[in-house]
Amino acid sequence: MAEDSNSVKAVEKELKDNPGSSGDAIVVKPKKKKAKAKGKAKPQHEGKEKTHRKMKTPKEASMDFEDSGDRRSQVNVKEEPEEDPDFVIKGKKRKRKVDNTDGPFSTSEAPLPKKKKKKKAAEEGQENSATVKKKIKGTKDKVKKEEGGHSVSTKKKKTKEEIEAARALKIKKKEEEEKQRWRWWEEEKYEDGIKWKFLEHKGPYFPPEYQTLPDDVKFYYNGKPVKLSLPAEEVALFFAQMMDHEYTTKEVFRNNFFRDWRKEMTLEERQLIMDLNKCDFGELHAMHKQKVEARKNLSKEEKLVNKEANQKIVDEYGYCVLDHHRERIGNFKIEPPGLFRGRGDHPKQGMLKKRIQPEDAIINCSKDSRIPEPPAGHRWKEVRHDNTVTWLASWTENVQGSCKYVMLNANSKLKGEKDWEKYEVARKLKTCVDAIRAQYQEDLKSKQMGTRQRAVALYFIDKLALRAGNEKEEGETADTVGCCSLRVEHITLHDTLDGQKCVVEFDFLGKDCIRYYNKVPVIKRVFKNLKLFMENKQGGDDLFDRLNTQLLNKHLSSLMPGLTAKVFRTYNASITLQQQLKELRNMKENVAEKLLSYNRANRAVAILCNHQRAPPKTFEQSMANLQAKIDSRKEQLDLAKKELKQAKKEAKGSSDNKLLIVVEKKKKAVQRCEEQLLKMEVQATDREENKQIALSTSKLNYLDPRISVAWCKNMEVQLDKIYNKTLRDKFAWAIDMTEHDFVF
DNA sequence: ATGGTAACTTAGTATACCTCTA
DNA sequence: TAGAGGTATACTAAGTTACCAT
Known part of the structure; x- marks a missing residue:
């Protein structure tokens, strides 16, 4: 946890030795803009069950800090020379050299033929290792089969064969997939913000129309059965379906629901149904529960039929053609209607999210493509041909009035390229982060209040990986904040x-109403500035009254093209992973232990980024089960050890081969037991440490996949131990191009 | 500057699905 | 061979940022 080596500390020391102008010199201008009056200091976290559950104890929180302190020491490791020194991020400025093989995000004049060769080698390596793996797997299977073969009935044998056949099919499919994969990362980039040249698709898939209730399921008002009109009935069912959730008892939810429901009613209904509390949805609710249960209890065949029907929909609507390649669409289904449930204390919870009609949807595709047909009897709101955007269809959602888009899957070129670019920007930040840190340290002394605030905010964003924190319209969303909007x-x-x-205690609700709680020692100058910013202010006032995200990002982009607040999160996450992996590196560990190390590195990042999750409902139970398994395995081990001892005793002095074989067998049994025990214990540790922490978010969005790929290569761990299929697809570009010597 | 919004990334949770065990 | 347990995927809300109009 030596913080000494990091630049922040170093500069701090320097500052300490050279006390400059203090905050007193600053003339505090009166706060100007911001229409919204945030006078009242809202009590935090009132009635936020979600928050509550996720609350960390102060102890845990201070551990967080230690982690971030730890990270600090990692930041200044000796840096490799940057590979793409002339990398320019701005899409518009980016120009691709036609005749070199450099990465697509480089404007480097110097050709790098080396890279191409490397890539080729990587390709071969990949193929080779894949083939080898396959072979090994194949042999193993065979052995297994032979082992079981003669002692088991033919029926079982057949199953084994089937299993093997399925496995072979899988491998074949995988190969096929690999062959079909579009290796877009080897291609030229398009000019200036052009996202595609050709785009064809079938349009979005609309959810089925509402089917009216069976006659024997009734809604009651004031004890009397009421047959509702179709629209009113549909919305009533939305409510009935949610009645197991606690939030249907909340005042805000109920009021919003009732108001919107009444809008769907006929005049008569509206005149009759005046009080939600007199509504009885019991039968609707029971019917819904029954349906869910029935769906669960479908026979295998019926489930298969459903599955096939779904697959058909995916085949038809789930793909598009983009520049000669078939690409999977991420969300081709129009969101079905229902009751809006925001996160946390959302003022709009319970409002009706309306059904989207084709007349609400805008289609985007190539002029010369087959234009998607709207559903029978309908037409599109608009068909446009805009190849500077990536969406295939869009509509406006009625609750928040925001746009929704149909876009491609994460494994598509469009998403992958952007992702790659994101990590390149973060790597670029690595080359100038020292200078930027020095600069904001300097800015902490500025005569300008705005500059000081910007410096402190930047310090938080860098050190704590806070989000930028845009302003939000009050009353439209839950009350959450990021860095610039801290109060x-x-x-x-x-x-x-x-x-x-100089400890700053943070306690606020961030994105998704996840609580951020942390106690952090900061440098003196930051502390002093914070005191200054808080002078003569109420709790509900903005901490940074002279700062917003636009100003901050404008400043950042002047320091480095493409630099914005969120780049710091990406950068600090990735550099932390790399550093942690380096620190925890131990070739002597077995695979389970190596994976624990990887997860721990991943966890450090998740903690830094405050990625939390609700502890799984079954957590305690499954933990207890695992512990029981460990205990029984321990007993087994003891037993095996005893048996080994006994066998040794018997074999002693004897040259009887049988006895010696027995000893060997027992030895193996002990060994196996020990291995399994260790594996389970490691698993238990991992799971316990992971109780409230979500690793997936950082894995998916913040960690440069090349770090993980290189780690796997170096540690001789199979990639699929850390990346599932989705992740491997998403990061195909990185898997393909990364060698063991990759440095973020 | 300010403000609004389009476009896109990041986020946690519900549920579907798969695998292993009793 | 069901079902428990765990993982992957679907879903969609909630952020960030660029850009445009005023």
Whole structure:
């Protein structure tokens, strides 16, 4: 946890030795903009069950800090010379050299033929290792089969053969897939913001129309059965379906629902149904539950039929053709109507999310493509041909009035390229992060209040990986904040706390109403500035009243093209992973232990980024089960050890081959037991540490996949141990191009 | 500058699905 | 061979950022 080596600390020291102008010199201008009055200091987390569950104890939170401190020391490892020094991010400025093989995000004049060769080699390596793996797998299967073969009935044998056949099919399919994969990363990039040249698709898939209730299922008002009109009935069912959730008891939810429901009613209905509390949805609710149950209990065949029907829909609507390649669409289904349930204390919870009609949808495709047919009797709102955007269809959602898009899957070129670019920007930041840090350290002393605030905000964003924090319209969304939108009530300053000086205690709700709680020692100058910013302010006032995300990002982009607040999150996440992996590296470990190390590195990032999850409902149970398994395995091990001892004793002095064989067997049994035990214990540790932490988000969005691919190569761990199929597809570009010596 | 919004990324949760075990 | 347990996927809300109009 030595923070000494990091630049922040170094500069801090320098500053300490050279105390410059203090905050007193600053003239605090009165706060200007921001129409919304946020006078009242809202009590935090009231009634937020979600938040509550996710609350961390202060102890855990301070552990968080230690982790981030740890990370700090990693930041300044000796840096490799940047590979693409002339990398320019701005899409518009990016120009691709036609005749070199450099990465697509480089404008480098110097050709890098080396890279191409490397790539070729990587290709071969990949193929080779894949073939080898396959072979090994094949042999193993065979052995297994032979082992079981003669002692088991023919029926079982057949099953085994079937299993093997299925496996072979899988492998074949995989090969096929690999062959068909579009290796877009080897191709030229398009000019200036052009996303595609040809795009054809079938349009979005609409959810089925509402089917009216069976006659024996009734809605009651004031104890009397009421046959509702179709639209009113549909919305009533939405409510009935949610009645197991606690939020249907909430005032806000109920009011919003009732208001919107009444809008769907006929005049008569509206006149009759005046009070939600007199509504009895019991039968609708029971019917829904029954349906769910019935669906669960479908026979195998029926389930298969359903599955095939779904597959047909996917085959028809789930793909598009983009520049000669068939690409999977991410969300080709129009979102079905229902009741809106935002996250946390959302003021709009319970409102009706309306059914989307083709007349609401805009289609985007090539002029010369087969234009998708709207559903019978309908027409599209608009068909356009805009190849500067990536969406295939869009509509406006009625609850928040925002746009929704149909876009491609994460494994598509369009998404992959962007993702790659994101990591290249973050790597670029690595080359200038020291300078930027020095700059904001300097800015902490600025005469300009705005500059100081910007510097402090940047310090938080860099050190704590906070989000930018846009302003939000009050009353439209839950009250959450990011860095720039922090309010005075969200931090508490402690001159000393637990033996540490200048501690800032953060407590606020961030994205998705996830609580951020952390106690962080900061450098003196930041601390002093915070005191200054908080002077004469109420809890509900903005901490950074002279700053917003636009200003911040504008400044950042002047420091490095393409630099925005979120790049720091990507950068710090990836560099942390790399550093942690390096630190935890131990070739002597077995695979399970190596994976635990990887997960721990991943976890450090997840903690940094505050990626939380609800502890799985079955957590305690499954933990207990695992512990029971461990215990029984321990007993087994003891037994096996005893038996080994016994066998040894018997074999001692004897040259009887049989006895020696027995000893060997027992030895193996002990060994196997030990291995399994270790594996389970490692698993238990991993799971316990992961209780409230979600690793997937950072894996998916923040960690440069090349770091993980290189780690696997170096540690001789199979990639599929850390990346599932989806991830491998998404990161195909990285898997293909990364060698063991990759450095972020 | 400010404000609005289009476009796209990031986020957690519900549920479908798969695998292993009793 | 069901079903428990765990993982993958679907879903969609909630962010960020660029860009445009005023």
